[in-house]
Amino acid sequence: xxxxxxxxxxxxxxxxxxxxxxxxxxxxxxxxxxxxxxxxxxxxxxxxxxxxxxxxxxxxxxxxxxxxxxxxxxxxxxxxxxxxxxxxxxxxxxxxxxxxxxxxxxxxxxxxxxxxxxxxxxxxxxxxxxxxxxxxxxxxxxxxxxxxxxxxxxxxxxxxxxxxxxxxxxxxxxxxxxxxxxxxxxxxxxxxxxxxxxxxxxxxxxxxxxxxxxxxxxxxxxxxxxxxxxxxxxxxxxxxxxxxxxxxxxxxxxxxxxxxxxxxxxxxxxxxxxxxxxxxxxxxxxxxxxxxxxxxxxxxxxxxxxxxxxxxxxxxxxxxxxxxxxxxxxxxxxxxxxxxxxxxxxxxxxxxxxxxxxxxxxxxxxxxxxxxxxxxxxxxxxxxxxxxxxxxxxxxxxxxxxxxxxxxxxxxxxxxxxxxxxxxxxxxxxxxxxxxxxxxxxx
Ligand SMILES: *Cc1c(COP(=O)(O)O)cnc(C)c1O
Numbered sequence: 196x197x198x199x200x201x202x203x204x205x206x207x208x209x210x211x212x213x214x215x216x217x218x219x220x221x222x223x224x225x226x227x228x229x230x231x232x233x234x235x236x237x238x239x240x241x242x243x244x245x246x247x248x249x250x251x252x253x254x255x256x257x258x259x260x261x262x263x264x265x266x267x268x269x270x271x272x273x274x275x276x277x278x279x280x281x282x283x284x285x286x287x288x289x290x291x292x293x294x295x296x297x298x299x300x301x302x303x304x305x306x307x308x309x310x311x312x313x314x315x316x317x318x319x320x321x322x323x324x325x326x327x328x329x330x331x332x333x334x335x336x337x338x339x340x341x342x343x344x345x346x347x348x349x350x351x352x353x354x355x356x357x358x359x360x361x362x363x364x365x366x367x368x369x370x371x372x373x374x375x376x377x378x379x380x381x382x383x384x385x386x387x388x389x390x391x392x393x394x395x396x397x398x399x400x401x402x403x404x405x406x407x408x409x410x411x412x413x414x415x416x417x418x419x420x421x422x423x424x425x426x427x428x429x430x431x432x433x434x435x436x437x438x439x440x441x442x443x444x445x446x447x448x449x450x451x452x453x454x455x456x457x458x459x460x461x462x463x464x465x466x467x468x469x470x471x472x473x474x475x476x477x478x479x480x481x482x483x484x485x486x487x488x489x490x491x492x493x494x495x496x497x498x499x500x501x502x503x504x505x506x507x508x509x510x511x512x513x514x515x516x517x518x519x520x521x522x523x524x525x526x527x528x529x530x531x532x533x534x535x536x537x538x539x540x541x542x543x544x545x546x547x548x549x550x551x552x553x554x555x556x557x558x559x560x561x562x563x564x565x566x567x568x569x570x571x572x573x574x575x576x577x578x579x580x581x582x583x584x585x586x587x588x589x590x591x592x593x594x595x596x597x598x599x600x601x602x603x604x605x606x607x608x609x610x611x612x613x614x615x616x617x618x619x620x621x622x623x624x625x626x627x628x629x630x631x632x633x634x635x636x637x638x
Contacts, residue, residue, distance in 0.1 A: 196248070200248075201614070207252075211255075212284065213452075216267065216279075219265055219267055219268050219269075219542055220268060220269055220270070220542055222260070222268065223265075223266050224264070224265050224270040224271050225264055225265075225305075225623055226261055226262050226263060226264060227261070228261060228262045232257060232261075232262055232460070236257070237254075237258060240331060242593045248440040249570070260438045266279075267279050267386060275441070275498055275518060276469065276498050276499050277497060277503075277504055278496065278497050278498055278499060278500055278501050278502050278503055278504070278506075279503050280501040280502070280503070280564075282501075282556075282559040282560045282563040282564070283501060283502045283556040283559060283560050284503060285559060286294040286555040286556040286558065286559035286560070287503060287555075287556060289552075289555055290551055290552045290553065290555050290556070290578060293552055295308075295552055296548075296549045296550065296551075297310075297550050297551075298528070298540070298541065298542035298543065298548050298549060298550055299478045299528060299530060299532035299540040299541075299542060300530065300538045300539060300540055302450075303552070305552075306550075306552045306554070307538075307539055307540075307541060307553065308543065308554070309552075309554040309558060310337075310338070310339055310554035311329045311336060311337070311539055312554075313335065313337075313339075313554040313557040313558055313561070314329065314336065314337025314339070314508060314510065314554075315328045315329055315330070315336075316336065316557075316561060317337070317496070317508055317557065317561075318337055318510060318583075320475040320566055320569075321474045321475060321480070321483065322472075322474075322480055322483075323486065323492065323510060324486065324487045326487075326512045327492065327510040328509070328510075328576050329514075329539070334512065334513050334514060334515070335510060335511055335513065335514060336510065336511065336539065337508060337509065337510040337511075338509050338510075338511075338513050338517075338541055338544040338545065339506055339507065339508060339509075339550075339553045339554060339557075340493070340507040340508075340509050340545060341505045341507060342389075342505060342507050342530045343387070343389060343466060343468035343493055343494070343495050343496070343507050344389035344392065344393070344508065345545070345546060345558055346464075346466075346491070346493035346507055346509040347389055347390055347393045347464060347466055347493070348389075348392075348393040348396055348397065348434075349464065349509070349517065349521075349544070349545060349546065350393075350433075350464040350490070350491040350493075350509075351380060351393045351394065351397045351399070351433055351464070351509075352397055352504070352520060352521075353462075353491075353511075353516045353517050353520040353521070354380075354432055354433040354462035354464070354490070354516075354521075355375075355378060355432065356431070356519065356520035356522075357432075357462065357516055357519070357520070358374070358378060358430065358432035358433075358462075359371055359374050359375070360377075362374050362430070370558070373406040374430065375398060375399065377428065377429050377430040378400065378429075378430050378432050379399065379400045379401075379402055379424050379430065379431050379432070380393075380394050380397075380399055380400065380402070380431075380432065380433035380434070380435070381399045381402050381403075381404055381417060381420060381421075381431065381433070381434045381435070381461075381619060382401065382403065382404065382412075382434070382435040382436075383403070383404050383406045383409050383410075383411075383412035383435075383436070383437060383440070383447055384403040384404065384405055384406050385406050385412070385437060385440040385442060385443070385445060386435055386437050386440070386466065387437065387440070387441050387466060390435050390437075390466065391403075395530065399432075399433075400429070402420060402424070404416045404417050404420055406445070406447075409445060410440060410442070410443055410445035411445050411446065411447055411448055412436065412437075412447035412448065412452060413448050413451055413452075414448065414451035414452060414455055416454055417434070417455055418455060421455070421459060421507075425435075431459065431460060431461055432462060432463050433462045433464065433468055433583060434452065434456050434462070434463050434464070435464045435465075435580070436449055436452050436453075436463060436464070436466070436489075437442075437465075437466045437467070438465060438466070438467035438470055438471065438482060438483065439467055439468070439469050439470020439471070441469075443526060444470060446482055447487065448469075448485075449465070449483075449484065449485025449486065449489075450484060450485040452485075452488075453485040453487070453488025453489070454488065456488060456578060458472045459489050462490045462491070463488055463489045463490055463491075464489065464490065464491045464492075464493070465489045465491070465492045465493065465495040466484060466493055466494075467483070467492070467493065468493070468494055468495045468498060469495060469498040469505075470482070470494070470499075471493075471494020471495065471499075471508075472494065472495075472496065472498065472499035472500040472573060473499070473573050474494075475500075475566065475569055475573065476570050476573050476574060479573075480555055489512070490511065490512055490513070490516065491509060491510065491511045491512075492509070493507060493508065493509040493510075493512050494507075494508055495507045495508070496508055496557065496560075499573070500560070500569060501557045501560050501564065501569065501572060502560050503556060504559065505553065506553050506556055514539075514544070516555055517543060517544045518540075518543040518544070521542075521543050521544070521545075523544045528542070528548075553620060578603075578604065578605035580635065580636075581598075581606070582605055583600075583635055584607065584628075584631060584632055584635055585598050585607055587631045587634070587635060588607075588627075588631055591627075591631065593627055594609060594623075594624045594627060594628075596609060609624070
């Protein structure tokens, strides 16, 4: 394919994508296929001779689409949201075109510098404590990881290295193996499976702290586990707090857990993978209070902030904790402006060497939506909409409601009033309200 054909095919592909997104509601959200459906539909080996682009596109509809679960269908309510927006798709296209591998500053200065600045922009949107921002020459800073799983693993490995080095410095004679055997990490029993997996990969014990009746990790349960383990000669070193657990979106009590981690010198990592995007709205920001106790904090703009996968935002207070743990400097990767202030070599902050120019997606999305647009996306509805819904409900005369104000929120109150009300009446009312709300949103 030459540039001339690329211009044509590129435009066709953009049309195909726009048609796909516009028509996605008409596609069945979950496919009918059985495991192994695809192999009989395509040849056993790659073609010897080149094929045409038309042939491939035809097969996308014939072979691929029937086996796609449409995550961006409005009927998709499984797992968790995954972000998508046209600006992010366009930025991804540019990322593919530039095709740099930004492992060091010198390997593509814009790739590194835009990432550092975008992570500061995003950190400021969340009102993260200054210590997490890179600023001009701060100790902290942000990095884009591929996934929350990687962020947790990177944090655990860095914490492990820090703990091992500290113990070896204070008790010479201890070998790494002797220390590793005793290290213990902690997370709530509601934490995501990737946390347990990080413990498995990192070769350390990971203990589940029983959450309370509201699925929240509290001080007392953590303290109890720490005391018990220390009494047995184990060495606690790492705690993961989850803000927005996968099963029920519970929030571990950071204001209780944070100070304990601080006192006991445990690395506190916060996993806010899907709920974290909400913190850009001031009314949700209090849920992040206590982040100042954390050593590392992570959430996924690729879940709920309109940046297509993959884009997992991770901040640390001390960049040297990461670079100290993962640094390798073979001659062929060295350059004359190594790690200082804004000049960052992100290869020391992550597991792989290679990395894409992912910050372009953030830059496009943040600029084309603006912070206000992003906040409106998270809120997905205004007081005005709620007022209009109430008006619609009451003028239809089938059910009757009155509103209230809770601080600045216009709220529809649904009170169960009559002695003769049955669950069928409530169900009818709910369906009626849903119907009217759908009409309103479509209008
Ligand atoms: C989705 C999710 C993860 C895993 O995210 P990846 O980016 O796919 O690794 C981890 N923790 C929580 C709380 C999640 O919701």
